Amino acid sequence: MIRVRLPQHLRTLARADREVALEVDGPVTQSAILDALEAAYPMLRGTIRDNVTRQRRPLVRFFAIQQDLSHEPPDAPLPEAVATGAEPFLIVGAMAGG
């Protein structure tokens, strides 16, 4: 199972725990994780990536194993530790404000 950690506002919206477990078929990529997440929690569609362009929203970040993966290609395989569920895939609201 893939472990995905949600930011507070999306947890509230999805009425989900801080961390959700997802079954992902095939290669574990950002796109595959988000497809599985949106299938399990349809109310999250459009909140992490744009409904039309499917691009990551500008103020959302993806972290794992202490790396920022936000700018990696959406279909690139994620690190083994994420794919095996040893480490969570973090969806983070970017720092904004001042």
Added chain:
Amino acid sequence: MSGVRVLVGTRKGAFILTSDERRKDWHVCGPHFAGWEMYHLKGSPVDLNRLFASQTSGWFGQTMQRSDDGGHTWEPIGNQFTYDGIPSTHQWYDGTQHPWEFARVWHLEPSLSDPETVYAGVEDAALFRSSDGGQSWHELSALREVKSNLWQPGAGGMCLHTIVLDPNDPDRIVVAISAAGAFRTDDGGQTWVPINRGLQSPYELPDPDADVGHCVHSVAMHPSRPNVLFMQKHWDVMRSDDAGESWHEVSGNLPSDFGFPIAVHAHEPETVYVVPIKSDSEHFPPDGKLRVYRSRTGGHEWEALTDGLPQADCYVNILRDAMAVDSLDSCGVYFGTTGGQVYASSDSGDTWAPIVRDLPAVLSVEVQTLP
């Protein structure tokens, strides 16, 4: 016993304020959706327990919510607003053409006859309709065929912020867009015409009486007289007696004719309310005095309503969707401020009192009159 339910959208959540018909003691419930920008909440006039809400976030974009129990519980509904066909372009700040991009839902207008039908006014400006209680949304895209290459965003974005439904004719809808103007359809959205004749924008447009491009801030109508429309424009308070075919200025003796909201008394179609703001660069009341102005003559002659409102050192703004009236026998008038106050009058504006003083900045106020 009858009562009212005031739906308040703020920068950091939604609040529901309820009272009985005396409107003296209030129950404050919220924040709902804490931390989210709640641009607008509005209830269905057919099913008073059905509420729609626009929930947005700079991080997570647009989501939508619906309640079927008067705001006690909410469920997410459809949030996919896809422009019809290939998105056209509008004028950008630098004069180039810029493709339509969805940003947020500014205004929700439930149908007057069908609880499943609701309209959404969005930025970049367009009108969407849902016929399934908000699960799916479809653009009435003919609106964007009306010289939309000349529309351009104002400081607040190019938003469709006003939707006025005609109680006598379900095919007639009036909308207003910043900064494009007012538009009307008489065939349910298949075709639209600009209704801006008589508007003058000498400081904002090279052609002061252009067909489109005027910065309309809000439009109000009394249901007993759908052909009479009142408009708060960027500058000027305007009136139309022919469903927008022509407008004339009724600013009269207002201390400033700049402002955002406009509302009509529930039982007196010639009684109109505005809140004058000093100017487009100074978004606060003239002289630091928060005054609602009331005309009982359909414009031209205005009286200041001050009893219970701060008359010194007040520098808040009142946004376009932040004033509403109830329809109890003694008409209630409500407005919210960017300082987080929601004021109520249960006597048509003669006297005022705050319901709450310290909410986040208020974006919208709507009122439901409960049986």
